[in-house]
Every structure is written in C-alpha cells, then in structure tokens.
Amino acid sequence: MDMEVRWREILKILIKSKGPLTTEDIARKLKVSSRTIRNDLDKIQEFLVPFGVRVVKKPRTGVYIEGASEKKAELLDRISQSDSFYVEPYSQQEREKYIIWKLLQAEKNLTTQQLADELYVSKATIYKDLDYVEKWLARHGLKLVRKPNYGVEIAGSEENFRKAISDFLVNNGAVDELKELVQNPLIHPLDRRLNPDIFAQLV
Structure with a gap:
C-alpha cells in the first residue's frame, strides 16, 4: 500500500x-x-x-x-x-470568498492575524488574498481600508454595501452555499444592509 x-x-x-x-x-x-x-x-x-x-x-x-x-x-x-494526502485546508478562491463575506458582515475591523488563524494560513498569504479582495470591492464601489496595527475594513455607501452583498449571494449559490462557507447563519449586519425585498427573493 x-x-x-x-x-x-x-x-x-x-x-x-x-x-x-x-x-x-x-x-x-x-x-x-x-x-x-x-x-x-x-x-x-x-x-x-x-x-x-x-x-x-x-x-x-x-x-x-x-x-x-x-x-x-x-x-x-x-x-x-483528494488523491494526495497533502491537501490545502482552503483553496485560494475559498479564502478570498471567506474574507469578502467576513468583511461584508463585520461590524468592526478584522485583523490579518484573526483571518490567518481562522483560515490556517500565514499572514503573508492573507495579504496576498486581500489584493484580490480589494479589487473585488473596488468593482462594487467599495474600498478596502488597511491600517497598520488596526486591521482591515470596508468603506463605502450603504447602497453599494447592499449591492455588493446581493451580488455576492447571487454569484455564490445564495444562502445555502454561504452558510456552508462561513458556517454561520446570516446575522444582524446583513439584516440592516441587505434590501429586504432582494433578501426575500434569495431565501
């Protein structure tokens, strides 16, 4: 064997x-x-x-x-x-989705160390993932704010937040896939940010 x-x-x-x-x-x-x-x-x-x-x-x-x-x-x-024992805990794409979703529902800043611990990777890997996240947010009219010794957070209008959340849900299998990805039910930040009519259609 x-x-x-x-x-x-x-x-x-x-x-x-x-x-x-x-x-x-x-x-x-x-x-x-x-x-x-x-x-x-x-x-x-x-x-x-x-x-x-x-x-x-x-x-x-x-x-x-x-x-x-x-x-x-x-x-x-x-x-x-997998055919190989050496399996990455999360693929790059999975990490990027996870980070985007965490940031969209976060009520306060997230630290790179926190993200690294949750995804079992180095902070250097998180920094690279954030480059993609920053571009994704920019396409949705949002800005990724990075502050030394503080962490990262999203800045932008509530309208763009709602559009970004709606787009993310639609393009990632709506609620079911997101529950599996984040392993957490939709919580209050989204209740405030997501347009109720759009949310009702998705669920």
Whole structure:
C-alpha cells in the first residue's frame, strides 16, 4: 500500500472510530506492522496542524483524533476526495470568498492575524488574498481600508454595501452555499444592509 494512501486510511479509521484505537488495531485493519503505524502517526501529526485537529496517543488507552466535530468532518471529506494526502485546508478562491463575506458582515475591523488563524494560513498569504479582495470591492464601489496595527475594513455607501452583498449571494449559490462557507447563519449586519425585498427573493 502506498504511504500516502495508508496515511489517508489511518485518518479515516481514526475519525470514524467511536473511541480510541490501539496501534495494533489499526495495523490489523491495514495489514502492516504496529511499528509502521507508530511511525506513520508521527509523520501525520505535523500535517494536521492547518486543519485544527491533532493525533493524541495515550498509554494504555490508545490513539484518537482530537478536535471539533466539524473540523474532523471537513478533514474526512477532503482526504476522501483528494488523491494526495497533502491537501490545502482552503483553496485560494475559498479564502478570498471567506474574507469578502467576513468583511461584508463585520461590524468592526478584522485583523490579518484573526483571518490567518481562522483560515490556517500565514499572514503573508492573507495579504496576498486581500489584493484580490480589494479589487473585488473596488468593482462594487467599495474600498478596502488597511491600517497598520488596526486591521482591515470596508468603506463605502450603504447602497453599494447592499449591492455588493446581493451580488455576492447571487454569484455564490445564495444562502445555502454561504452558510456552508462561513458556517454561520446570516446575522444582524446583513439584516440592516441587505434590501429586504432582494433578501426575500434569495431565501
């Protein structure tokens, strides 16, 4: 069995398990030695950090994946769909959409560190993503304000805010896709900014 395939299978087994498993349990399922599994687990650990989960090994208890249920579900989905173990937690396009949506519904500034933590990437990557976000906002008559030691926020008229939000919803599968993307229901900033008639048509 190819090493990357085995790593994905180990993760699938651990994520789907209802409790801790011993390395012997995993080894039997994959028809390899316990030593191989122990070595694999050490190597897998470093690649899990961006996904917000980690491998926990407890003596006389076993091995399990620690992390929020939604993070484990997301990881399982990604390793099931990919041919490679080395999967970016979010694509560039997903990050750009996420940042735009966060900014459109934010009531106060967002820091680049906050965005980097939420998307499991470096601040340098966020800076690059913001270049695209800035262009997208400009096309909608809005400005991305960047202030050192403060963060980023959108400046512009309420009319342009409403148009930008409406356009974003329409071009991204309306509410259903956005709920999945942001993992959060539509909240009060949008209630104020989005034209009620347009919103009613979308939902």
